[in-house]
Amino acid sequence: MRTTHYTGRFAPSPTGPLHLGSLLTALASFLDARARQGIWLVRMEDLDPPREMAGAASDILRTLECYGLHWDSEVVYQSQRHALYEDAVKTLLQQSQAFYCTCSRKDLQALDARAYPGTCRGQLTIPAQEHAIRVQVDNSDIHFNDALQGDCTFNLHNDGGDLVIKRKDGLYAYHLAVVIDDAAQNITHIVRGSDLLDSTPRHIHLQRLLNLPTPHYAHLPVIVNAQGQKLSKQTFATALPQTDPVPALFACLQALGQQPPAELRQASRDELLGWGIGHWSLAQVPHCLSLSETSLARR
Numbered sequence: 001m002r003t004t005h006y007t008g009r010f011a012p013s014p015t016g017p018l019h020l021g022s023l024l025t026a027l028a029s030f031l032d033a034r035a036r037q038g039i040w041l042v043r044m045e046d047l048d049p050p051r052e053m054a055g056a057a058s059d060i061l062r063t064l065e066c067y068g069l070h071w072d073s074e075v076v077y078q079s080q081r082h083a084l085y086e087d088a089v090k091t092l093l094q095q096s097q098a099f100y101c102t103c104s105r106k107d108l109q110a111l112d113a114r115a116y117p118g119t120c121r122g123q124l125t126i127p128a129q130e131h132a133i134r135v136q137v138d139n140s141d142i143h144f145n146d147a148l149q150g151d152c153t154f155n156l157h158n159d160g161g162d163l164v165i166k167r168k169d170g171l172y173a174y175h176l177a178v179v180i181d182d183a184a185q186n187i188t189h190i191v192r193g194s195d196l197l198d199s200t201p202r203h204i205h206l207q208r209l210l211n212l213p214t215p216h217y218a219h220l221p222v223i224v225n226a227q228g229q230k231l232s233k234q235t236f237a238t239a240l241p242q243t244d245p246v247p248a249l250f251a252c253l254q255a256l257g258q259q260p261p262a263e264l265r266q267a268s269r270d271e272l273l274g275w276g277i278g279h280w281s282l283a284q285v286p287h288c289l290s291l292s293e294t295s296l297a298r299r
């Protein structure tokens with residue numbers, strides 16, 4: 001029987017098919033949840049239609065199923081949750097924590113600063129011209145303890161400054177949506193890529209303003225190739241094979257430092273995942289994840 005002391009999630013953006021790097025993230029999040037008898041959810045972060053690829057959302061879900069990463073409860077689509085995000089924007093404006101920002105792109109570039117300097121703070125009536133909505137940040141450090149990265153400290157005032165929560169083009173910002181949805185889905189544990197590590201203090205800031213709980217975070221180390229070069233999302237070009245999930249799952253377990261025994265290369269998908277759940281240890285995840293697309297084929 002599953003309890004709700006742990007709810008994790010995988011939250012892909014449907015900008016393309018699932019690749020090896022995102023499978024690794026999904027698998028780590030899945031194993032961490034299942035090893036602790038937790039719930040594991042999938043959320044589709046389809047907030048930014050111009051960046052999305054038609055059919056990618058269903059393709060990602062099919063691939064997760066093919067790889068045995070079965071989720072609990074229905075998939076949540078951010079594109080269907082705009083009303084919730086708008087409520088939060090209104091609340092933040094009413095509390096004078098947010099403001100309308102009419103700075104043009106040119107204005108912002110001219111500043112040439114690492115942080116938005118608060119130019120439009122206090123602007124609380126809807127301007128006639130194009131505007132974004134920003135939330136104020138404080139000039140104080142935000143600390144959190146990451147299960148993989150250790151103690152982290154950020155100062156949002158010096159790094160980025162007041163956060164955009166609704167863009168000029170009317171789209172809700174990722175930072176706002178993710179915070180609202182994590183709370184709405186009662187997410188307690190987030191395992192994700194370290195590319196999002198510097199988003200986390202922004203999320204914590206918004207959680208505090210909106211009176212929402214802060215989940216536990218674990219940011220997976222960067223992924224490097226066999227030559228030790230850092231791999232970004234874009235460098236994994238190949239879509240995952242839908243025929244045989246075992247080689248890629250095995251490679252991900254290895255990259256995550258879980259040391260699956262070689263004979264499991266010949267195991268079934270569910271045997272391999274069962275082993276992964278039974279032996280999962282976050283402490284064994286190395287400081288650097290080495291992963292190569294050559295591992296996609298069966299040896």
Ligand SMILES: [Zn+2]
Pocket residue numbers: 100101102103119120
């Ligand atoms: Zn401004």
